[in-house]
Amino acid sequence: MKHLPLGPNHLHGRSGTTVTAEGPPDSAFLSVRDLRIHFATDDGLVRAVDGLSFRLDRGRTLGIVGESGSGKSVTSLGIMGLHRSARARVSGEVWLDGEELVAADPERVRQLRGRKMAMIFQDPLTAMHPFYSVGQQIMEAYRVHHPDAHRKEARARAVEMLTRVGIPQPDRRVDDYPHQFSGGMRQRAMIAMALVNDPDLLIADEPTTALDVTVQAQILDLIRDLQRETGSAVVIITHDLGVVAEIADDILVMYAGRCMENGPAEDVFTHPQHPYTWGLLASMPRINRERKERLLPIEGNPPSLIRVPPGCPFHPRCRYAQLTDGRSETEVPSLVPTDSPGHSVACHLTPEERRRIFTEEIAPGL
Amino acid sequence: MTAYIVRRVIAAIILLIVVTMITFAIFFLVPRLAGETSTQLAAQYVGRDPSPDALAAVQKNLGFDQPLYQQWWEFAHGIVAGRTFRYGPDASVCHVPCFGYSFKSHLPVWPEITSRLPVTISLAAGAAVIWVITGVAIGVLSALKRGSVFDRFSMGLALAGVSLPIFFTALLSLALFSYKWPVFPNLQYVPITQNPVLWAKNLVLPWITLAFLYSALYARLTRAGMLETMSEDYIRTARAKGLPERQVVIRHGLRSALTPIITIFGLDLGLLLGGAVLTETAFSLPGVGQYAVEAITDNDLPKIMAVTTLAAFFIVVANLVVDVLYVAVDPRVRYR
Numbered sequence: 125m126k127h128l129p130l131g132p133n134h135l136h137g138r139s140g141t142t143v144t145a146e147g148p149p150d151s152a153f154l155s156v157r158d159l160r161i162h163f164a165t166d167d168g169l170v171r172a173v174d175g176l177s178f179r180l181d182r183g184r185t186l187g188i189v190g191e192s193g194s195g196k197s198v199t200s201l202g203i204m205g206l207h208r209s210a211r212a213r214v215s216g217e218v219w220l221d222g223e224e225l226v227a228a229d230p231e232r233v234r235q236l237r238g239r240k241m242a243m244i245f246q247d248p249l250t251a252m253h254p255f256y257s258v259g260q261q262i263m264e265a266y267r268v269h270h271p272d273a274h275r276k277e278a279r280a281r282a283v284e285m286l287t288r289v290g291i292p293q294p295d296r297r298v299d300d301y302p303h304q305f306s307g308g309m310r311q312r313a314m315i316a317m318a319l320v321n322d323p324d325l326l327i328a329d330e331p332t333t334a335l336d337v338t339v340q341a342q343i344l345d346l347i348r349d350l351q352r353e354t355g356s357a358v359v360i361i362t363h364d365l366g367v368v369a370e371i372a373d374d375i376l377v378m379y380a381g382r383c384m385e386n387g388p389a390e391d392v393f394t395h396p397q398h399p400y401t402w403g404l405l406a407s408m409p410r411i412n413r414e415r416k417e418r419l420l421p422i423e424g425n426p427p428s429l430i431r432v433p434p435g436c437p438f439h440p441r442c443r444y445a446q447l448t449d450g451r452s453e454t455e456v457p458s459l460v461p462t463d464s465p466g467h468s469v470a471c472h473l474t475p476e477e478r479r480r481i482f483t484e485e486i487a488p489g490l
Numbered sequence: 491m492t493a494y495i496v497r498r499v500i501a502a503i504i505l506l507i508v509v510t511m512i513t514f515a516i517f518f519l520v521p522r523l524a525g526e527t528s529t530q531l532a533a534q535y536v537g538r539d540p541s542p543d544a545l546a547a548v549q550k551n552l553g554f555d556q557p558l559y560q561q562w563w564e565f566a567h568g569i570v571a572g573r574t575f576r577y578g579p580d581a582s583v584c585h586v587p588c589f590g591y592s593f594k595s596h597l598p599v600w601p602e603i604t605s606r607l608p609v610t611i612s613l614a615a616g617a618a619v620i621w622v623i624t625g626v627a628i629g630v631l632s633a634l635k636r637g638s639v640f641d642r643f644s645m646g647l648a649l650a651g652v653s654l655p656i657f658f659t660a661l662l663s664l665a666l667f668s669y670k671w672p673v674f675p676n677l678q679y680v681p682i683t684q685n686p687v688l689w690a691k692n693l694v695l696p697w698i699t700l701a702f703l704y705s706a707l708y709a710r711l712t713r714a715g716m717l718e719t720m721s722e723d724y725i726r727t728a729r730a731k732g733l734p735e736r737q738v739v740i741r742h743g744l745r746s747a748l749t750p751i752i753t754i755f756g757l758d759l760g761l762l763l764g765g766a767v768l769t770e771t772a773f774s775l776p777g778v779g780q781y782a783v784e785a786i787t788d789n790d791l792p793k794i795m796a797v798t799t800l801a802a803f804f805i806v807v808a809n810l811v812v813d814v815l816y817v818a819v820d821p822r823v824r825y826r
């Protein structure tokens with residue numbers, strides 16, 4: 125535990141997300157149930173998200189981690205209702221504050237976008253329109269949901285937001301264009317734009333990946349501070365466990381469009397249950413690890429999402445698959461609770477086997 | 491910004507000067523290099539079997555005996571300050587901008603051009619309005635409905651538009667709509683000041699013919715541009731803000747996709763104003779393009795010089811306007 129870069133604020137043990145049961149919408153602020161997002165392509169059906177369920181309450185931060193291509197971005201765009209292509213097939217349920225979005229009228233979802241749920245993206249340079257000033261873009265985001273607001277009011281709001289996200293001289297910088305901002309400033313401006321309508325849900329898709337290391341921490345701090353202020357729910361998507369350790373209350377580990385493990389952050393970090401999570405942890409750069417020491421990437425590559433391996437999608441890369449009497453190859457493991465509250469895992473290994481393997485083989489290497 | 495414009499204007503003027511020098515060199519120097527003497531040059535502009543005296547006079551009047559740089563200097567000087575030609579005791583004043591007298595008809599060149607300019611402007615401007623509106627609209631719709639029947643049909647048509655020679659489409663439209671079904675009979679240019687309705691009516695076929703080609707080009711360009719910009723990250727951001735799709739397309743998508751098209755449009759229009767040669771010829775429109783053809787067939791140097799200078803002028807101005815517009819449109823472009 126000592127070597128994990130967990131801040132002290134991650135150590136108070138609130139219970140995290142739980143697996144959703146079928147039935148009427150539960151009280152969670154955001155509840156995703158059996159979400160499936162498939163794309164019909166010329167090569168076949170891409171099952172980018174395949175039966176994903178999780179929930180998230182106001183005031184909490186969920187970190188979604190997984191290697192590239194595991195369906196993290198597709199999930200976030202799916203929640204936002206941004207899969208518009210005729211080739212995208214979205215099914216399942218997304219409940220936001222008691223309202224179901226997948227089957228809802230697209231116009232209704234549009235009204236919620238930017239107002240109740242907002243999103244920031246990986247590369248703030250390409251995510252902003254190069255021809256409009258930062259202020260214009262923030263004002264546009266404000267005015268689309270406040271049609272009665274006058275220009276002046278919207279502008280004042282834009283300056284206020286830039287102030288809140290820590291842009292110096294906001295009343296001047298508001299007229300600058302994105303290319304006149306530094307990378308970190310741009311991401312701050314993106315955050316200002318996302319938060320201009322006080323959304324209750326903020327989805328940040330790799331918000332720091334394109335930034336310098338020093339700036340990364342500042343942006344994470346900013347997101348955390350703003351979240352404390354507003355009490356909104358935050359989803360942070362990343363392939364960097366360090367980011368999750370920094371900021372998340374709960375962790376969802378995704379692989380091949382499915383949830384492998386889900387639980388309170390410090391529980392997942394201290395008692396990871398899934399072989400894939402073990403792999404992720406082992407490949408995580410750590411402060412006390414020798415620079416030259418090789419990280420241990422998980423062997424093999426993520427599977428094709430067109431031909432997802434039967435059974436557990438991770439089995440071709442899993443060192444423990446043979447311990448499961450062939451079930452890993454044939455039977456899809458369902459997400460089941462562990463004995464720790466709010467912590468669940470999708471793996472055929474028995475709890476005893478997991479505990480043994482973790483303590484004997486994994487923990488010493490971490 | 492003002493300093494930038496001033497700098498660009500100066501650069502444009504220098505460019506124009508260089509262009510006239512080069513044209514001058516091509517049309518006056520090349521025949522000499524090919525071995526023609528100034529007497530032989532002069533011989534082209536007098537009747538058959540001229541007397542040596544007459545030849546010498548022509549040679550002197552036209553300035554063929556002077557060194558080339560001096561001839562150019564007088565030409566350029568004439569454009570900005572006018573010029574006086576002497577024929578023995580007689581003198582004729584050629585007013586600013588003086589492009590000299592036609593070697594063949596002995597009429598001053600510039601008034602002839604200005605009388606033809608409205609025809610070319612009418613043709614180019616009318617066609618431009620049609621092709622910009624139809625081309626951009628079709629391009630945007632095709633991009634948004636990519637792969638649809640509309641997209642396939644309009645892109646097929648556009649392919650025809652860019653590949654059919656304008657001479658063919660012009661003659662075809664004439665044959666069909668002027669002769670077979672005389673919707674537009676007796677096509678004749680009528681000045682707008684004289685009869686605006688007839689002016690427009692008689693220009694419809696030339697407009698459509700010219701616009702068909704450009705519209706096809708612009709539809710393809712716009713479609714490609716829209717397909718590219720609509721997959722940009724900032725479009726996703728615009729949608730994530732909750733903007734209605736129409737605003738996403740117009741304010742965010744089209745705004746970017748149109749920027750390169752502005753450039754092309756400026757150049758196309760500049761080029762056409764210098765003479766829509768083929769269309770004017772096909773429809774017998776007495777415009778600058780037709781004049782240019784005349785000038786070349788007659789090898790009438792002052793006319794050739796005037797037409798090329800005018801064309802260069804329009805292109806340079808179009809370039810200038812486009813560059814300045816570009817700065818206004820794309821904040822990332824810095825004026826240097």
Ligand SMILES: Nc1ncnc2c1ncn2[C@@H]1O[C@H](COP(=O)(O)OP(=O)(O)OP(=O)(O)O)[C@@H](O)[C@H]1O
Nearest residue numbers: 163170172191192193194195196197198199363429
């Ligand atoms: N519109 C689409 N059509 C077809 N396939 C798609 C589409 N969008 C995403 N995919 C596929 O879905 C899979 C998941 O992509 P996604 O972008 O969600 O991954 P990710 O987890 O965000 O990865 P990264 O860390 O690289 O951002 C990828 O294999 C991708 O190719």
Ligand code: SF4
Nearest residue numbers: 436439442452471472
């Ligand atoms: S189910 Fe089998 S293959 Fe999948 S992670 Fe568990 S042990 Fe490995």
Ligand SMILES: [Mg+2]
Nearest residue numbers: 196197198329
């Ligand atoms: Mg992604």
